[in-house]
Every structure is written in C-alpha cells, then in structure tokens.
Amino acid sequence: METDHAYPVGGGRRSPVERLSNPYGDDKVIAACSLFGAMDTSGRRFSGSLVATAIANMHDRGNGLGGGFAGYGLYPNFKDSYCFHIMFLSKETRHEVEDFLRRHFRVHHGEEIPTRRGARVSNPPIIWRYFVDVAPAQDGLGSATEPIVEADYIVERVMQINTGISDAFVFSSGKDMGVFKGVGFPEDVADYFRIEDYAGYAWTAHGRFPTNTTGWWGGAHPFSVLDWTVVHNGEISSYGINRRYLEMHGYICTMQTDTEVVAYAADLLMRRHQLPVELAAKVMAPPFWEVIDRMPEDQREVALALRQVYGSLLLNGPFTVIICRSGEMIGLTDRIRLRPLTAATSGDVLFLSSEEAAIRLVCPDLDRTWIPMGGEPIIGRLKTSAPVVSPASRNGIPVLTGEEQR
Amino acid sequence: MITGQSTRLRSYLPPRFLARIMDDRCIRCQVCVRQCGWEALYYDERNDCINSTEANCTGCHRCVALCPTHAIWIEERPLQYRPNFNWRPEAIEDAMQQAESGGIILTGMGDDKGQTIYWDKLVLNASQVTNPSIDPLREPMEVRTYLGRRPDTLDIDYGSMKLRSPLGPLRTLEVPIMFSAISYGALALQVQEGLARAATEMGTFWNTGEGGLHRSLYPYRDHTIVQVASGRFGVSREYLDNSGIVEIKIGQGAKPGIGGHLPGNKVTAEVAATRMIPMGTDALSPAPQHDIYSIEDLRMLIYALKEATNYTKPVSVKIAGVHHAAAIASGIARAGADIIAVDGLRGSTGAAPKIIRDNVGIPIELALASIDHRLRQEGIRNQVSLVCAGGIRNAGDVVKAIALGADAVYIATAALIAVGCHVCQGCPSGRCSWGITTTDPHLAKRQNPDLAARRLANLLKGWEHEIKEMLGGMGINSLESLRGNRDHLRGVGLSDTELQILGVRHAGM
Numbered sequence: 001m002e003t004d005h006a007y008p009v010g011g012g013r014r015s016p017v018e019r020l021s022n023p024y025g026d027d028k029v030i031a032a033c034s035l036f037g038a039m040d041t042s043g044r045r046f047s048g049s050l051v052a053t054a055i056a057n058m059h060d061r062g063n064g065l066g067g068g069f070a071g072y073g074l075y076p077n078f079k080d081s082y083c084f085h086i087m088f089l090s091k092e093t094r095h096e097v098e099d100f101l102r103r104h105f106r107v108h109h110g111e112e113i114p115t116r117r118g119a120r121v122s123n124p125p126i127i128w129r130y131f132v133d134v135a136p137a138q139d140g141l142g143s144a145t146e147p148i149v150e151a152d153y154i155v156e157r158v159m160q161i162n163t164g165i166s167d168a169f170v171f172s173s174g175k176d177m178g179v180f181k182g183v184g185f186p187e188d189v190a191d192y193f194r195i196e197d198y199a200g201y202a203w204t205a206h207g208r209f210p211t212n213t214t215g216w217w218g219g220a221h222p223f224s225v226l227d228w229t230v231v232h233n234g235e236i237s238s239y240g241i242n243r244r245y246l247e248m249h250g251y252i253c254t255m256q257t258d259t260e261v262v263a264y265a266a267d268l269l270m271r272r273h274q275l276p277v278e279l280a281a282k283v284m285a286p287p288f289w290e291v292i293d294r295m296p297e298d299q300r301e302v303a304l305a306l307r308q309v310y311g312s313l314l315l316n317g318p319f320t321v322i323i324c325r326s327g328e329m330i331g332l333t334d335r336i337r338l339r340p341l342t343a344a345t346s347g348d349v350l351f352l353s354s355e356e357a358a359i360r361l362v363c364p365d366l367d368r369t370w371i372p373m374g375g376e377p378i379i380g381r382l383k384t385s386a387p388v389v390s391p392a393s394r395n396g397i398p399v400l401t402g403e404e405q406r
Numbered sequence: 407m408i409t410g411q412s413t414r415l416r417s418y419l420p421p422r423f424l425a426r427i428m429d430d431r432c433i434r435c436q437v438c439v440r441q442c443g444w445e446a447l448y449y450d451e452r453n454d455c456i457n458s459t460e461a462n463c464t465g466c467h468r469c470v471a472l473c474p475t476h477a478i479w480i481e482e483r484p485l486q487y488r489p490n491f492n493w494r495p496e497a498i499e500d501a502m503q504q505a506e507s508g509g510i511i512l513t514g515m516g517d518d519k520g521q522t523i524y525w526d527k528l529v530l531n532a533s534q535v536t537n538p539s540i541d542p543l544r545e546p547m548e549v550r551t552y553l554g555r556r557p558d559t560l561d562i563d564y565g566s567m568k569l570r571s572p573l574g575p576l577r578t579l580e581v582p583i584m585f586s587a588i589s590y591g592a593l594a595l596q597v598q599e600g601l602a603r604a605a606t607e608m609g610t611f612w613n614t615g616e617g618g619l620h621r622s623l624y625p626y627r628d629h630t631i632v633q634v635a636s637g638r639f640g641v642s643r644e645y646l647d648n649s650g651i652v653e654i655k656i657g658q659g660a661k662p663g664i665g666g667h668l669p670g671n672k673v674t675a676e677v678a679a680t681r682m683i684p685m686g687t688d689a690l691s692p693a694p695q696h697d698i699y700s701i702e703d704l705r706m707l708i709y710a711l712k713e714a715t716n717y718t719k720p721v722s723v724k725i726a727g728v729h730h731a732a733a734i735a736s737g738i739a740r741a742g743a744d745i746i747a748v749d750g751l752r753g754s755t756g757a758a759p760k761i762i763r764d765n766v767g768i769p770i771e772l773a774l775a776s777i778d779h780r781l782r783q784e785g786i787r788n789q790v791s792l793v794c795a796g797g798i799r800n801a802g803d804v805v806k807a808i809a810l811g812a813d814a815v816y817i818a819t820a821a822l823i824a825v826g827c828h829v830c831q832g833c834p835s836g837r838c839s840w841g842i843t844t845t846d847p848h849l850a851k852r853q854n855p856d857l858a859a860r861r862l863a864n865l866l867k868g869w870e871h872e873i874k875e876m877l878g879g880m881g882i883n884s885l886e887s888l889r890g891n892r893d894h895l896r897g898v899g900l901s902d903t904e905l906q907i908l909g910v911r912h913a914g915m
Contacts, residue, residue: 235537237881240809240893248782273559289550302562305573309556309788311886317537318881336545336883338538 033209033221033233034061034186035341037322037352038362039202039329039380044348045073048198052190054358055205059185061354066208066220067189068181070172070229071200072326079176081108081131082154087217088126089167097161097168098130104157105132113180119192121184125217127171129178151226151271158225159252169218174227177326181206181220189220201382202329204322206231223259227326228266232259233354234319234339245312258319265313266323277330277379283310285335285375322352327382337374344369350380415506419499421460424483425469431477432456438469438478443839443849444832466830468839500760510761512667514833514843516660516754516797516819517764523752524771524904525803529913531894533881540883542874548884549873551579551814553651553791554720555744574744575720577650579814580609581870582885583804585862586749586795586816587633587655587724589617591668591677591689592756592833594850597825597842600858602626607859608866613816614640616655616666616691618680624648631722634711636665637691639681643714651745652711653722654704656695659753659796662726662767665691667757672836674845705741712742720744722793727751727773728766732780739781739790746790747816748773753796754819756843757834770796771810775908778811778890787890801872810908811890824865825858 036054040046048071055067075083084101088094101107110130134150158170172179177200180193186207190196206221222229236242236258243253243261249272251264262284269280279302286292286307292300307314315321318338323330331352333341344351344359344366351359356369372378425447438456439447446462447469449455460483469478487495500511533539540547554576561570585601592615599622605612606629613631614623618640623630627648634641635655646652657663668677668689678685698704708721722745723738725731735746750770755763774794781787794807795816807815819829826840833843841852877885880894888894896913897905905912 235881237533237537237894238887238891240891241887241889244782244890244892248785248787275560275562276564279562288546289548290546298567301569301572302560302567305560305569307886308552308573308576309558309560311884312890314884314887316882316884316887317533336540 033231034058034207034354034358035204035231035233035320035322035352036206036354036358037202037204037231037324037329037331038349039324039382040349041380041383042348043073043201043382045199045201046203048190048195048200048203050362051203051205052187052195054353054362055207056185056187056190057358057361058207058353058355059187061209062185062207063209064185064188065183065210066181066206067184067186068179068206068208068220068222068231069186069190069193069195070177070179070204070222070224070231070324071195071198072177072202072227072324073200074178074198075131075176078108078131081133082173082175083178084130084132084173085113085171085178085180086128086130086161087169087171088128091126093165093167094126094128096165100157100161100165101130101132106135107132114194114197115192116194119184120188121182121192123217124182124192127217154226155251155267163252171218172222172224172227172229174224174229175326177227177229179222179224179229181222182217183220202324202380204229204231204324204329219257221259222324223257223263225263225267226271228263228271229324230259230263230266230321232262232319232321234258234321234334235317236261236315236319237317238315241312242315258315259321262315262319262321262323265315266325269310269313270325277328278377279306281330281332281375281377282306283313284315285332285377286314287375288335320354329380331372331378333372333374333376335375337372341372341378342369343372343378348383350378352378417461417506418502419461419506420485421463421483423463423465424460424481425456425458425463426479426481427456428477429455431475433475433477435474437472437474441468441472441839443468443837443844443846444835464830464832465828466832466839467828468826471826510759512669512757512834513760513763514754514756514758514831515829516752518831519764521751521769523797524769524900524908525797525799525806527898527900528771528806528895528908528910529898530802530805530809530876530880531896532879537881539881540878542871542878545878546883547874547878549581549870549877551582551885552576553579553722553745553793553813555790556788558788575718577611577720578609579611581866582808582812582814582873583798583866583869584610584631584793584814584816585612585821586754586818587613587615587631587653587658588756588818588822589615589633589639589666589668590620590680591617591672591845592843594838594841594844594853595620595622595676596850596853596855597822597858599623599855600825600853600862601821602630603855603859604862604866605629607863608870610866611650613653614649617668617677617689618682619645619648620676620680633724634707635691636693636695637681637689639683639689639691642682646711646715646719649719651720651722652715653724653745653747654695654707654711654743655724656698656704657724657726657728657749658755658758659726659749659751659767659770660755660763661758662728662762663693664759664762665693667834669757669834669836672845674847677845701737701741704738704743708742720791722747724749724795726753726766727768727770727796729768731768731773732776735777735790735792736780736784736786739786743790745793745813746777747793747795748777749816750774750794750796755833770794771806772904772907774807774812775810775910779909782890801869801876804869805873805876805888806895808885808889809891809895811892813889820865821862824861825853 108131320339320341342356444462450457601612616635631651632649670688723743724747727750751767791813794812838844
C-alpha cells in the first residue's frame with residue numbers, strides 16, 4: 001500500500017482512475033445530492049421506473065453532473081454468479097479486462113448493457129456486464145472457497161482493475177444486483193440505461209451536485225464493492241482519517257470521494273468484522289459520550305467499546321447515506337442530522353428519501369412517514385421466508401398499495 | 407577548575423540583563439530585593455535606592471511582576487561584539503564560560519535555537535458552504551480521548567450483548583492534554599500538587615517524572631502517571647499502586663541518550679525520602695536503563711510492570727524523537743506497550759547539557775508524523791496510543807498534533823508558564839524566584855497549590871474551548887474524527903520532502 005504519504009503532488013503518481021475522477025487533484029471531491037431508496041421487504045420485485053420517477057422529482061438537488069441507480073434482485077437467471085458492471089473508455093481496455101477476468105474467474109456470460117440512443121447524457125463510455133464465478137484452485141484461493149475468502153478475492157480483483165488497468169472501472173461486483181450510473185440528471189441516466197426494463201426488490205437512486213466539473217461516469221453514485229452500494233449526500237469531514245484507517249485494512253481509496261469510504265466501511269464492519277447493521281450504524285454515527293455514560297450497564301459496555309475501537313470510522317460532518325446489500329437497506333444520517341432524510345412505509349415497502357414529496361409522488365397512500373433522529377439507522381430487511389417473486393409486469397409499478405401487501 | 411589553582415577564575419562573562427528602576431516611582435519597599443532568588447537586586451542604604459548585580463539576573467521578571475508601583479523593568483543588555491555570523495554572542499560566551507568552569511554547560515527549558523518549528527508552517531482547514539461548521543456553544547462537541555491498547559475487532563456475544571473478551575485497561579482523558587513528566591525535586595512539591603489537582607479536576611493526567619511520588623499526592627492516584635526511569639528513583643509496589651498509568655522513561659526530548667540530572671542542592675530531606683536516595687547527593691540517573699539493552703529487554707520490563715500491576719494499568723513507553731523513531735516505535739508497540747510517548751527536539755528539561763539539548767534529536771512534528779505513518783503501514787496503529795510531547799505551546803499546536811496522528815499531547819513548559827514561569831532557563835540552579843523549579847522552602851512556598859491548580863485548570867479550559875472552536879470550524883464534532891486526519895492540514899513554505907514526511911499537501915492544493 002503505497003498511499004498516505006504519497007500524495008499526488010505531481011501528475012506522475014496518480015492512477016488513471018484518479019486522474020479521471022478527480023481532474024484537479026483535489027484531496028476530496030465535494031458533492032451534494034438527492035437520494036431515494038425503496039425496498040419491498042416481502043421480496044416482490046418492482047420496476048426501476050418507480051425510483052426514476054421519484055428521483056426526477058428532486059431534479060433541483062442535482063446539477064446534471066451525475067445520476068445513478070442500484071437495483072437488487074435484477075438477475076434471477078444468474079443469481080449465484082457475481083455480476084460485474086464495468087465501464088471502459090476504449091475497446092482495447094475491454095479486451096484487457098476480459099483477459100483479466102478469464103484469468104481470474106470462470107466467466108459465464110458477458111454482454112454490453114443495453115442503452116437507449118438519444119438519451120441526454122454526455123460522453124457515455126462502453127459499459128458491459130459479466131457474470132462470473134470464482135473458480136476453485138485459482139489464484140491462490142486454493143480449495144478452501146469459504147464465502148469470506150471468496151468475497152475478499154473479489155474485492156482484491158476489483159481493486160486490481162480499478163487501480164491497475166487504465167480506463168476501466170468496476171461499477172459493481174455483487175450477486176444478483178447491479179449499478180447503473182453516469183453523467184447527466186438521474187432521469188436521463190435512467191432513460192439511457194432503460195432502467196424501467198429491470199425489476200428488483202430494492203432500489204436506490206442518486207442525483208448529484210458536485211462542486212467541480214468531473215465528467216467521469218465512474219464518479220457518479222452509487223458506489224459499490226461486492227453487493228454493497230452506497231448513495232450519499234454530504235461531505236464527510238472525517239474523510240482523511242476514515243481513509244487512512246481503511247487503508248490499514250487493505251482498502252485503497254482511488255477516487256477521493258467520501259462515498260467510497262462509506263462503502264468500504266460498510267464492507268469492513270458488516271462483512272469482514274461481522275457486526276450486525278445496528279452496531280455498524282453505531283460505529284458510523286455513534287451516540288455521544290454523555291449518552292453512553294448514561295446508558296444502563298448492559299448497553300454501555302458494547303457502545304463504549306465500539307467507539308473506543310472504531311473511533312477512526314466515525315463518519316463526521318453532514319451526511320445522509322443509504323447503504324444497501326442483498327436483502328438489506330439502511331438509511332442513516334450523521335449524529336446531528338445536518339442532511340435530510342425522510343422515511344416512510346406502505347405495507348411491506350420501505351421508502352427513504354431526501355424529500356418527502358418524492359415518496360408521496362410515487363406512493364400517495366403511505367402508512368407512516370417520519371424523520372429519523374440523527375444517527376438513528378432505518379433498516380429494511382427482506383422477510384427471510386418471503387421468496388423473491390417476479391414482477392407482475394416489467395413496465396408497471398407492481399406493488400406499493402396497502403391492501404395488496406397484506 | 408584548572409589544576410594548580412584553588413581560586414575561582416575571574417569571569418569575563420558580561421551581564422545579560424539590566425535592571426532599570428524609575429526612581430520617582432520606587433517607594434523603597436524592597437519587594438524586588440526580597441523576591442529575587444538570584445540575589446541580583448539589593449537595597450543601597452547610603453543612597454536610599456535599589457541597586458543591581460546584573461550578572462546574577464536571569465530575566466525571570468519576578469521583580470517586575472511584584473513591584474507595586476511598576477517601577478522596575480528588565481532590559482536585555484547585549485554586548486556589541488564585532489558582527490560575525492559564525493561567532494555569534496552565544497557561541498562566544500559559552501566558550502568563555504567553559505574556559506572558567508571546565509565543565510558541561512547545564513541549562514533548563516527546551517531548545518531555544520532556530521530549527522524549523524513545523525507547527526508554525528502548518529495551517530488548518532475550516533468549512534465554507536459545502537459543509538456547515540458546527541457551533542460548539544450550541545451543539546455537542548466531543549474532545550474525550552481514551553488511551554491504551556485496542557483490539558482490531560470486538561468479540562461480542564449477541565445473546566447477552568456482552569463482550570466475550572473485555573478490552574484491556576483504557577484511561578479516559580476529558581481533554582487530550584496531559585501534564586508531562588516533571589519530577590519532584592526538579593519541581594517544588596507545591597507545583598506538583600497544583601498539577602495533580604488540576605489534572606484531577608479536568609479529567610486528565612499528570613506525570614510524576616522520575617523522582618518518585620510524594621505521599622501527600624496519593625489521593626490523586628487515578629490521574630497520576632508514575633514514571634519508571636533508569637534511576638528507578640522512588641519505584642516501589644506502593645508507587646505503582648498509586649497510579650493510573652505506568653510510564654517507562656527511555657528518553658527525553660531535551661536530552662536524548664542521557665539520563666536525568668538533579669543537582670544535589672535540590673535534594674532536600676523530603677526529596678531524598680521520596681526518591682529513596684541520600685540527602686544532598688546529585689541524583690544522576692544512568693543514560694540507559696541497565697536492564698534494557700535491546701527491544702526484548704524492554705518487553706520484559708513492560709510485562710514485569712503489567713504483572714506487578716495485575717494487568718490493570720496501561721504501560722506507556724516514552725522515547726525521545728530520534729532518527730529511527732518510527733522503527734523504534736513499531737518495536738515498542740510490538741513489545742507490548744499500550745501507549746508510546748514521543749518527546750521532540752524542543753522538549754523541555756529542568757537540567758540538561760546545553761550542547762545536547764540544542765543539537766540532539768529531531769523535531770517532534772516529523773517524529774510524530776513518521777511514527778503514525780509507520781504504525782499504520784504495519785497495521786498496528788490500533789494497538790497503541792500515541793502521545794506527542796515537546797514544544798506544544800497552544801491549542802493550535804494541540805490540534806495540529808492530533809491531526810498529524812497523536813492521540814493526546816503532553817505539555818510541561820506551558821503548564822509552568824501558567825504558574826508564573828517566564829522561561830528564563832535558570833531551573834538547574836534551584837533558585838527559581840517563582841518558587842517553581844526549586845526545593846528551597848523559602849522560595850517554594852511562593853507557590854500556593856490552590857492557586858496553581860486554578861491557573862492550570864484555567865489553561866486547560868481555555869485550550870479546550872479553542873480546540874472545540876477549531877473542530878467545529880472544520881465541521882467535526884468529535885476529536886476522533888480529527889485524529890490522524892491530515893486532510894485538514896496544509897503546509898506553507900515547506901519542501902516536497904517535508905510535506906511527504908508530514909503527509910500533508912501544500913496550501914493551495
């Protein structure tokens with residue numbers, strides 16, 4: 001890990017990805033945003049047009065320099081394979097990456113992601129998806145293909161592509177999920193990727209307002225590693241130490257965005273360190289010391305230890321994030337809630353949004369809406385017994401009214 | 407002393423300062439005369455005026471502070487040597503002095519030379535537009551810090567929500583500033599009591615230094631760091647039991663590579679009893695710890711102390727910042743220390759050879775940055791807390807030290823200034839007119855522990871407010887989000903190499 005001290009003083013030490021994502025060499029790319037998330041906890045899949053409609057309603061929270069979507073449950077036919085969404089700036093790069101994938105994985109299928117001509121997006125790159133498996137006995141993985149090791153293997157390969165292969169960038173790398181993102185308003189990005197053709201049981205969406213003019217598609221949200229996706233509104237003022245802490249654990253922050261840090265933090269805490277989401281949220285937005293001091297003894301020990309051990313992962317400064325992984329969606333704000341988050345439920349569906357209006361637009365009939373407390377995680381989880389079902393229609397918005405859910 | 411001569415050589419050293427007295431203001435009360443521990447002032451009965459023996463004056467300003475009519479002030483009186491960039495007055499006068507004494511020049515306080523002070527070349531960030539600053543008067547602002555070893559992960563039993571393996575001993579600092587080691591003997595007991603009480607009131611720690619712990623200070627044990635140094639002065643079971651943290655002193659920034667010096671004239675009966683040495687003897691602790699000739703020996707001492715305290719107290723190891731500080735610190739972490747304290751080039755002392763104070767060691771900022779970086783490279787930063795000492799002057803320095811990677815800082819000179827010190831460097835003489843670095847009961851009683859504690863606590867309160875303001879300005883409401891967060895620092899006028907070592911970008915980038 002040659003990082004930290006190796007600040008990119010000149011251009012020479014900066015990776016191609018970094019030069020693209022951060023053309024001015026800022027130590028952190030600053031952006032503000034709109035967020036939306038929806039999850040049907042019964043596992044029923046619904047079209048991406050729902051979140052596209054909702055995020056479009058918050059048009060003015062972005063400035064057309066980034067929009068994106070993450071969907072879960074998208075690829076039932078390949079649900080046990082890792083799906084890599086990868087962008088390339090040239091055909092040669094694509095060949096290079098495909099060679100790399102073949103060397104490290106068993107590739108079942110690869111195809112260009114369908115797009116719509118005439119969508120109002122600027123300079124779209126080549127974007128493909130590949131369904132791959134980790135072949136046993138490949139690349140030092142040995143015969144022990146236990147899931148944790150396999151996931152680490154994926155993370156390492158993603159890091160290799162992002163930092164080692166010029167002009168290629170992995171949008172997402174999880175199973176039965178994918179990230180679609182680019183430069184444009186989110187509704188235009190949705191149009192470009194034909195988001196309405198996909199159905200998933202959980203979706204997040206993002207509209208971006210960066211303060212510089214990066215025209216790089218990889219820089220849009222959601223950020224993803226494995227099946228983690230993060231959409232984020234805010235500026236993490238603890239970025240410098242969050243990054244250094246994650247580097248200590250092998251995560252290389254290539255894009256100088258604080259959002260990337262959230263994705264890696266989620267992966268470290270919840271996958272590698274096996275913390276349940278409730279406790280991971282207490283790491284990212286912990287209770288204040290004086291609150292911990294007043295806790296009953298049985299709660300205090302763990303709350304105190306979490307802060308003592310993971311203080312470097314406290315996310316400080318204003319933020320709202322929606323973190324998603326297979327079967328789980330988490331909304332979280334900073335401890336003093338400096339960025340907005342509204343939650344709502346309608347039957348089995350949980351909504352999270354920067355603005356309540358966006359929720360009411362797509363689902364006027366809500367059971368409950370509320371504004372969560374600062375640092376209080378809002379968690380949506382698939383009811384484990386519920387099978388992931390096919391959508392009623394590929395184009396309509398299939399769910400979301402109270403009676404139908406019950 | 408030169409062989410064959412029994413009388414003292416006549417001194418060619420010019421007086422350094424000049425006492426000026428406004429005769430029309432002077433009421434001849436002679437407070438100045440009585441207060442001057444250096445015997446630089448006397449009352450001239452025949453002419454009914456205050457007169458001075460300037461050669462004795464150190465510029466400590468006790469007379470200036472206490473003169474009821476503000477009739478006296480002290481001016482520097484430099485001799486006009488022929489200008490010479492190489493042979494500056496200090497070099498000339500040091501040689502003169504040694505020609506008279508034949509000895510090492512002893513001095514007090516930290517390095518006063520012009521090596522780069524990196525704190526002054528680092529500037530801090532603040533929020534504008536994209537990120538709201540946080541107002542510490544209206545929002546919670548947390549500066550609490552825990553010192554000690556932490557595991558990388560937690561082993562939680564989710565059934566009972568208990569830790570399966572509890573964390574080792576951690577100590578709470580309500581402000582990230584501790585009082586650094588100054589031993590009883592170097593320091594008046596009254597001042598130590600002031601430090602102990604202020605540390606207790608403010609929820610932080612004070613450090614005994616290597617001179618043992620006077621029994622009267624046992625009530626402050628929960629806020630006391632006891633030092634185990636090469637002389638082992640005052641180290642006993644009782645000593646270790648009456649502490650919150652045990653610190654092994656390997657080195658000191660003012661005098662890396664050599665032991666402590668307490669001139670015999672400061673070793674009174676009480677000092678002798680506390681140190682467990684004969685009265686009036688020079689207390690010269692050995693240069694190395696004679697049971698530590700290598701890192702594995704250090705490990706044995708660390709674990710001997712942990713055993714002796716039944717693993718209830720964090721063990722700190724204090725080193726001077728030297729060339730290989732990063733590698734040494736890594737070894738110390740692996741040897742089992744829970745805290746590493748690093749003391750830099752400008753670290754202070756009650757008595758040290760001037761030549762060592764001013765020439766040996768590296769600036770603390772560089773030592774700190776490289777140690778923090780190395781511990782992270784090796785993935786062991788969690789295992790130790792890092793304390794930065796030596797030359798911290800104000801809350802700005804504290805914030806910068808924490809942003810570079812320190813968990814907390816030690817202050818000593820700033821604390822002494824709080825109780826009156828004017829940094830005159832006269833400490834080794836034991837004649838401190840402020841009653842700080844003296845064990846002469848007549849001088850020491852000038853320090854009232856109540857008032858000393860109040861001033862010291864006030865200093866910490868003032869800095870705490872300032873730290874909170876700076877944190878809030880950066881859009882941070884908890885100190886752990888600043889710790890090691892070098893993105894909030896920028897360098898001004900530093901070379902690429904310096905920036906690289908500090909891990910900081912140049913301002914404007």
